[in-house]
Amino acid sequence: MPVPDVAGSVAPGTAAAAVAGGASPSSRAARGLLGAAVARKDGPAKILGEARYVDDLVLPGMLHGATVRTRAAGGILERIEFGSGIDWDSFVVVTAADVPGINATQMIEQDQPVLAEHRFRHAGEPVLLLAHADRGLLREAVEAVTLHERADPSPVFSIDDALALRGEVVPGNVYRDYLMSRGDLAAGEAAAEVFFEGRFETGAQEHVYIEPQGMIAYVDAAGVLVVEGSLQCPYYVLGTLTAVTGRDAGSVRVVHCTTGGGFGGKEDYPSQLAAHAALLTLKAGGRPVKLVYDRAEDMLATPKRHPSRTLVRIGAGRDGRLCFLDVDFVLDGGAYTTLSPVVLSRGVIHAPGAYACANARVRGRAVATSHPPNGAFRGFGAPQSIFAIEQAMDGLAEALGMSPLELRRMNMLRPGDRSVPGQTIDATTDFDAVLDQALHESGYLEKRDAFAEFNAANAAAGRPLRRGIGLATFHHGAGFTGNGEVVLASEARVRANVDGCVEVVASSSEMGQGSTTTLCQIVASALGLPLERVSQAPVDTHDVPDSGPTVASRTCMVVGLIVEQAARLLRAELIQKAGLPASGADEHAFAAACARYLDGHPRLEAQARYEPPANVQWDETVFEGSPYASYAWAAYVAEVEIDLATCEVALSGFTAVQEVGKVVNPVIAAGQVEGGVVQGIGFALFEKVAWGNTGTMANNRLTNYIIPTTADIPPVQVFFQEQPGGIGPAGAKGLGELPMDGPGPAILSAVNFALGTRISSLPVMPEDVMAALSAHALRVAA
Amino acid sequence: MIPAPDLAFTLNGRTVSTVDGSIGAPSMRLLDLLRLHAGQTGTKEGCGEGECGACAVLVDGELVNSCLVPVGQLHGCTVTSIEGLPRVDPLVTAFARAGAAQCGICTPGMVLAARALLDRVPQPTLDDVREALAGNLCRCTGYARIYTAVLDAATDAGPGKAGGR
Numbered sequence: 018m019p020v021p022d023v024a025g026s027v028a029p030g031t032a033a034a035a036v037a038g039g040a041s042p043s044s045r046a047a048r049g050l051l052g053a054a055v056a057r058k059d060g061p062a063k064i065l066g067e068a069r070y071v072d073d074l075v076l077p078g079m080l081h082g083a084t085v086r087t088r089a090a091g092g093i094l095e096r097i098e099f100g101s102g103i104d105w106d107s108f109v110v111v112t113a114a115d116v117p118g119i120n121a122t123q124m125i126e127q128d129q130p131v132l133a134e135h136r137f138r139h140a141g142e143p144v145l146l147l148a149h150a151d152r153g154l155l156r157e158a159v160e161a162v163t164l165h166e167r168a169d170p171s172p173v174f175s176i177d178d179a180l181a182l183r184g185e186v187v188p189g190n191v192y193r194d195y196l197m198s199r200g201d202l203a204a205g206e207a208a209a210e211v212f213f214e215g216r217f218e219t220g221a222q223e224h225v226y227i228e229p230q231g232m233i234a235y236v237d238a239a240g241v242l243v244v245e246g247s248l249q250c251p252y253y254v255l256g257t258l259t260a261v262t263g264r265d266a267g268s269v270r271v272v273h274c275t276t277g278g279g280f281g282g283k284e285d286y287p288s289q290l291a292a293h294a295a296l297l298t299l300k301a302g303g304r305p306v307k308l309v310y311d312r313a314e315d316m317l318a319t320p321k322r323h324p325s326r327t328l329v330r331i332g333a334g335r336d337g338r339l340c341f342l343d344v345d346f347v348l349d350g351g352a353y354t355t356l357s358p359v360v361l362s363r364g365v366i367h368a369p370g371a372y373a374c375a376n377a378r379v380r381g382r383a384v385a386t387s388h389p390p391n392g393a394f395r396g397f398g399a400p401q402s403i404f405a406i407e408q409a410m411d412g413l414a415e416a417l418g419m420s421p422l423e424l425r426r427m428n429m430l431r432p433g434d435r436s437v438p439g440q441t442i443d444a445t446t447d448f449d450a451v452l453d454q455a456l457h458e459s460g461y462l463e464k465r466d467a468f469a470e471f472n473a474a475n476a477a478a479g480r481p482l483r484r485g486i487g488l489a490t491f492h493h494g495a496g497f498t499g500n501g502e503v504v505l506a507s508e509a510r511v512r513a514n515v516d517g518c519v520e521v522v523a524s525s526s527e528m529g530q531g532s533t534t535t536l537c538q539i540v541a542s543a544l545g546l547p548l549e550r551v552s553q554a555p556v557d558t559h560d561v562p563d564s565g566p567t568v569a570s571r572t573c574m575v576v577g578l579i580v581e582q583a584a585r586l587l588r589a590e591l592i593q594k595a596g597l598p599a600s601g602a603d604e605h606a607f608a609a610a611c612a613r614y615l616d617g618h619p620r621l622e623a624q625a626r627y628e629p630p631a632n633v634q635w636d637e638t639v640f641e642g643s644p645y646a647s648y649a650w651a652a653y654v655a656e657v658e659i660d661l662a663t664c665e666v667a668l669s670g671f672t673a674v675q676e677v678g679k680v681v682n683p684v685i686a687a688g689q690v691e692g693g694v695v696q697g698i699g700f701a702l703f704e705k706v707a708w709g710n711t712g713t714m715a716n717n718r719l720t721n722y723i724i725p726t727t728a729d730i731p732p733v734q735v736f737f738q739e740q741p742g743g744i745g746p747a748g749a750k751g752l753g754e755l756p757m758d759g760p761g762p763a764i765l766s767a768v769n770f771a772l773g774t775r776i777s778s779l780p781v782m783p784e785d786v787m788a789a790l791s792a793h794a795l796r797v798a799a
Numbered sequence: 800m801i802p803a804p805d806l807a808f809t810l811n812g813r814t815v816s817t818v819d820g821s822i823g824a825p826s827m828r829l830l831d832l833l834r835l836h837a838g839q840t841g842t843k844e845g846c847g848e849g850e851c852g853a854c855a856v857l858v859d860g861e862l863v864n865s866c867l868v869p870v871g872q873l874h875g876c877t878v879t880s881i882e883g884l885p886r887v888d889p890l891v892t893a894f895a896r897a898g899a900a901q902c903g904i905c906t907p908g909m910v911l912a913a914r915a916l917l918d919r920v921p922q923p924t925l926d927d928v929r930e931a932l933a934g935n936l937c938r939c940t941g942y943a944r945i946y947t948a949v950l951d952a953a954t955d956a957g958p959g960k961a962g963g964r
């Protein structure tokens with residue numbers, strides 16, 4: 018396994034040269050810390066209600082902010098009318114005219130204004146910001162503002178309409194058009210004997226982090242603009258703030274508050290929200306302004322998972338060996354580019370699934386519509402394209418008269434195979450073992466037969482219950498796609514204090530995924546210290562370096578590797594300069610060495626930078642190469658029970674087996690999988706965004722957008738296999754997004770098994786079951 | 800003008816009343832009394848309309864969503880929010896051990912929902928737990944670790960185990 022390089026330096030500002038590595042630590046406390054089910058560091062404060070989230074903060078003289086948004090689905094803003102009966106002088110009022118710098122969120126493109134000025138592209142676009150100390154008056158004032166809009170005549174609300182140019186949001190309606198092509202498609206088609214063609218769709222999905230988005234901004238005594246809030250990517254926010262305010266990074270600070278869930282939803286939008294809070298405080302002379310959304314505004318205005326439609330043509334020889342694969346994958350990007358190009362590229366790369374196929378073509382497009390922009394959501398395009406290929410594999414299996422299991426077994430990637438993107442599968446991969454365990458733990462084969470018998474008997478007796486079982490096999494690449502990690506060149510530091518306490522200094526943001534604990538475990542292990550001696554420094558851009566955004570299942574694997582290396586450098590420095598024994602030193606010896614070192618040096622810290630392994634080479638222009646340093650592999654089995662009388666689908670069992678390299682903390686890892694699986698169950702069976710007639714979410718309340726509750730979720734069985742193949746610490750791989758990929762296809766397969774239907778879109782609501790049953794009845798009758 | 804009748808109740812062991820000004824208008828939501836007036840921010844607002852349970856507290860031992868309760872309804876009641884839960888409650892340890900809090904925003908409400916259950920049913924089954932927590936949404940955990948924590952807390956506090964280890 019090639020090892021990535023991590024460049025390092027010790028204590029910038031000291032004369033010391035870096036010495037790589039050191040003898041391995043041998044303290045008993047640290048031994049076995051990687052892989053230990055230690056309790057989360059953030060547990061007690063959260064359980065006791067002591068952790069402070071942004072809405073819990075109250076600053077002296079604080080104002081509350083509110084946002085006035087467009088109503089039409091794109092158009093021209095002609096005039097803002099401030100109604101009578103409001104003492105407008107008592108309000109802080111901000112419009113686009115108050116933006117001192119660039120009026121655009123700094124993402125891949127700069128097409129999204131922070132505040133719309135003239136032309137706007139969707140309903141719910143921010144136009145005007147208000148702040149006041151009294152929240153009641155603030156609500157009245159928002160109501161008293163009228164935006165005079167000239168609505169676009171033909172907004173675009175679907176992928177098909179965008180492609181057919183029934184209305185144009187941007188010229189041509191396509192943000193990106195990617196092509197990944199391998200082998201000879203025509204030759205593959207000529208060789209194929211059995212074919213399947215299908216169209217698959219997935220809907221938008223709302224993140225429903227239980228803490229809505231929020232920020233507080235103020236100008237401190239030193240004149241620095243400080244923005245604190247609920248966010249995943251402090252340096253993204255900083256980038257937008259410096260551009261929007263025209264300030265340099267030294268006079269803007271971004272601070273991460275305890276964050277009540279993100280799942281990708283707090284990747285790009287917080288930049289927008291932070292800019293709003295910043296503009297208000299700057300207009301208010303630096304007075305603190307809190308801007309926290311209520312649930313309805315959060316659901317209306319913030320990004321969702323991209324809706325998708327995928328056309329798949331696939332063919333195999335009679336033996337089931339894949340001959341060709343042709344995928345046309347389209348994502349609904351909404352009205353601005355935001356993150357759609359990178360969501361699309363991950364979707365395209367994962368579109369062939371975890372199967373070998375010599376002749377393949379994947380075309381991927383992200384299109385513009387008049388919906389608010391869609392964005393990052395756990396899985397980032399992969400759940401959509403993996404859903405389509407998995408369903409197509411089921412369809413092909415049926416056409417072949419083979420079981421879905423046999424077809425997968427025949428084509429799954431094994432060591433030495435080249436994946437469609439062009440990556441050689443490494444020797445540690447054992448996808449068969451993952452599949453075997455999933456079959457065994459779920460009792461797949463026995464249940465498949467038993468459920469078929471049960472359904473036949475119930476049908477014969479006129480009883481309404483049906484049972485189904487479905488399988489999905491897949492992999493998920495960890496870290497930024499392609500050259501993303503090269504561009505990021507993430508950095509992190511480890512710092513020791515005079516008492517021997519150590520801090521992880523990184524921009525990685527804890528939002529529930531457990532990164533603080535896992536990063537501390539990694540550093541404590543590398544330094545031979547008990548976990549209590551290591552903490553994560555507050556994430557504040559004036560202290561922490563840019564370790565990259567907290568996304569893409571990269572924190573444990575990539576940032577973990579960086580902090581591990583930094584810890585080794587720090588230890589080597591102490592051995593060399595402060596007499597730390599090279600082996601057998603406990604935390605007291607470590608503290609003594611820190612004290613000696615700091616007697617003669619201003620500080621004790623080491624910094625390292627990530628450099629991806631040499632084999633991760635990716636050519637973005639032709640989508641060829643090795644897009645990810647590590648893949649996690651999984652096989653998921655879903656069991657459902659359906660009552661034909663109510664058409665309700667109940668999940669009766671779920672088994673998730675995955676190979677994720679070294680499991681750094683089994684409790685945290687299992688929690689990530691369980692949580693991801695349940696979000697996937699919601700995606701499959703519960704969560705349907707209803708679009709209003711101006712293209713915003715109409716069911717933007719928790720009363721009518723339903724996420725799974727305890728009543729819906731039986732215990733999910735989770736199993737890990739650990740192969741030493743990951744590039745992260747001790748062989749760890751990223752795993753946070755993986756569990757989002759499997760539930761959708763596995764559950765739909767189970768539903769179609771139970772009913773004998775061919776439902777091809779998610780979510781499957783009772784009305785979809787009903788419609789499919791009538792279509793099926795017609796087909797059978799015909 | 801007829802003065803509003805006096806209103807008093809117990810909040811985390813302390814008496815609050817309109818007499819001493821520790822309660823404002825009777826129409827104020829209990830959630831706002833806790834968060835804005837008492838500065839006890841362990842109770843969270845996730846939806847403001849009774850759907851998520853992040854704001855759940857105990858009123859006379861019953862689980863209620865504090866975003867739906869005007870303080871005027873609480874005369875003579877005993878209100879316990881997470882700040883009033885003993886730090887040594889077996890649920891606190893069990894949640895920590897099981898990794899049942901991820902982002903933590905649902906956790907105070909979830910712990911109180913579990914407390915209400917265990918007070919009623921000291922040795923619950925998994926189905927009891929699933930039913931008792933069905934009004935509390937968690938988007939992070941998928942609930943599995945929460946089930947484990949509640950069942951563990953019940954075992955820890957159970958008659959066979961108390962003081963036995």
Ligand code: FES
Pocket residue numbers: 843844845846847848849850851852853854855864865866867
């Ligand atoms: S905030 Fe009260 S139930 Fe959601």
Ligand code: FES
Pocket residue numbers: 227277278529899900901902903904905906936937938939940
């Ligand atoms: S732990 Fe995040 S919502 Fe429950």
